[in-house]
Amino acid sequence: MNLLLFVVEHPFLEPAVKLARSLAKQSDSRLTLLFARWEEKGQQRAQTALKEAQAILGDQKIDAKVATGKPVELLFDEIETGRYDMLVVGASKRLGFLKKVADSVDSRVLKEPAIPVMVVTEERPEIKRMLICTGGQEISEPVVKAGADLAEVLGAEATLLHVGSNMPSMYSGLDEMEETTEELLDTDTPLARNLRRGAEILADHEVPAELDVEHGIVAEEILRESEEGDYDLIVMGASGARVNFLGWLQGDVTSEVIDRSPAPVLIVGH
Template sequence: MKILLCIAGMPYAEATVRFGGGIAGSTQSSVTLLHVISRRGERVAGRRVLDRAHEMLPDLTVTRRIRQGDPTERILTEIRRGHHNLVVVGASQGSPLTQRLLGSVTLQIIRRAPISVLVVRRAGPHLERVLICTGGLDVAEPVIEAGSRLAEAAHARAALLHVISPVPSMYTGLDEIEETLPELLQTDTPTARHLRSGAEILARHRVSAELKLRYGVAADEILSEAREGDYDLVVIGASGTAGRLRGWLLGDVTRQVVEHAPRSVLVVRPA
C-alpha cells in the first residue's frame, strides 16, 4: 500500500506522523511525506518540517515532497500522480486560524479524494481498539473489509456497530435494546444477515471482535459509542455510495463523525 502523509507543520503534526507511520509500519506500506507551502520563501522552513517528520519514521520507506499552492488542490494532485491508496491528514493543527483552514481542507479532501482518508485526532502510540460503523447491507462491505484488514495488521480488537433508526416505541432503554441482539442474529432479516456477514469478514481476518446494535440517530449513536468504548479509530463509509445508504454515508453522518469524534477517523472510499 502507498500512503500519502500530509503535514501542515511541526510540532502540531507530530501526532499525525506517529499515527500515520504506525499504520504504514503495521501494513508494510511506503510513505510519501507532503508539505504544502503558500510561497517560495517558505521552502527552507518546509524542508525542516520534512526533516523532522522523516526522523520520526526511521524504519519506513519514505519519499518527501514540497508543493506550492492551494493545499487542497496540491494534495489531490499528489494523490492522482502518486497512485496512493490512503491519504492521512490531521484534524486540527496549530493556531485557531490554522485549525479552521485545515478543517476546511480536511472536509474537501474527504469529499473529493478518490481514495480513503485517515483523519488523525488525539492519536495514541498504538492502535488497539477499532470501531467499524456499518449502515447495512452489501454496500457497507468495503467499510468492514477495510476496518478488518487494518485491525488484523495492527493486532487490534474491533467492534462492528450497526445503528437502527428511529427508536421503536416498545424499547425504553439501551439495556433492553442490547439484549435483543442475540435474538436478532437468529432471524433471517436483512439486518441479521448483514451483521452475520460482517462477523464472518472479521473472523476471516482473525480479528477479535464483538457486534454492537444501537437504536437512534446514526451520528449521535456512533459518537456515543466512540466515546464510551474508548476506541483509537472509528471506521466509516465515504460519499458516493449508491442506494438507500447514500444519505446515511454521504450527508451529515460522515461529516459529524469526522468533526466530533474523540479520536481518529478512517473514511473509507471503495476502490
C-alpha cells in the same frame, strides 16, 4: 500497504505524523510524506517544518516530496497516481470542521474519497481496538472490508457497530426495538443478513470481533460507544454528496464524528 502522509506548512499537526509512523511500523508499510507549501518564497520556513516532521518520523524510512502550490490540488494530483492505499491527514480541534478541512484537505476528499482517509486530531500510540460503524438497513461492505483489512495487518480487534434509527418496526423488520443482537441475527430480515455478512468478512480476515446493534442518533451512538469502549480508531463510510431524508434529519454524521471524536477516524468511500 502504501501510506500517504499529507502535511501542510501551517498548521503543522504532530499527531498525524506520529500516527503515520506508528501505522507504518505496525504494518511494515511504505510511507510517503507529501509536504505542501503555498509559495516559493517560504522555502526556508517550509524546510524547517519539513525537518521537524522528519525528526518525528525518526528512523522510519520515507519517500519525502516537497511541492509548491495549492495544497488541495497537490494532494489530488498525488492521489491520482494510484500508488496509495491510504491517506493520513491531521485536523485541529481548535477549528471548526469546515475550517480545519479547508486548511489541509478539500471536503471532497472526505465526501467521496478515492482511497480511505484517516483523519487524526489527537495522539494515539498505536491502533489495537477498532470500531467499524454502519447504519440504516444496509451494511456497507467496502467499509467493513477496509476495516477488516487494516485490523488484519495491524493485529487489532474490532467491533462491528450498527446504529439503526428510532423508527417504527414496520420499516425496520423488527418486532421490538429492544430485540437483542443474538435474536436479531437469528431472523431473516435484510439487516440480519447484512450483519451476518459483515461478521463473515471479519472472520475471513481472522479478526477477533464482536457485533453491537444500537438505536438512536447515529453520531451520538458512535461517539458514546467509542468513548465507553476506549477505541483507537473509528471506521465509517463517507457521507457522500447526496444525503437521504433520514441523513438530512440527523445531520452530516461523518463531519460530526470527526469534529467530536478524540480517536482518529478512517473514512471509506462506498
